[in-house]
Amino acid sequence: MLSISGKTEARIVAWKARNGINILRICLGIIFIWFGVLKFFPGMSAAEEIAGRTILKLTFGLVKPATSMPILAIWECIIGLGLMTKAWLRLTLILLYMQMAGTFLPLIFFPHETFHHSVLVPTLLGQYIIKNFVLISGGILIGATLKSKKQANNPFFERKVVKSDDRFDRIKRISLKTV
Secondary structure, eight states: OOOOOHHHHHHHHHHHHHHHHHHHHHHHHHHHHHHHHHHTTTOOOOHHHHHHHHHHHTTTTTOOOHHHHHHHHHHHHHHHHHHOOHHHHHHHHHHHHHHHHTTTHHHHHHHHHHSSSSTSBHHHHHHHHHHHHHHHHHHHHHHTTOOOHHHHHHHHHHHHHHHHHHHHHHHHHEEEEEE
């Protein structure tokens, strides 16, 4: 098994801690822009047809796919740009959560297309939808790193962060000693 010195491992972990959230934010942004741009071009997005039918059903037939796809494309691109630039990040995350909630509706509206025989056996479309749990988790993690103005100016929150960092360091030292 590959053995890494404690010092090297600590540097790697420190690099991940410094850069991980930004990498996650940029990667999520790229995914949202990429998938959003595809929806501007009819027939290019694998999710276009099911998304159009879902929105049509959700709006009781009032919003046709020809209207909903450009709106969804813009929505997804705004989420992507917000994630990549950190502009209006709280609002961006709310848009992300709302969009993600909508992506799960085909599992309810069209179960015959999203599952084979049972909810334990998703079709490829079902798998495409279910993977969105990872995107939601990424959004939650990014949101957890945002500080409110109250937190930023409150020494109580700083002490809590220092305390949790101390606990993490203690756990890390214990883990390295047992290896």
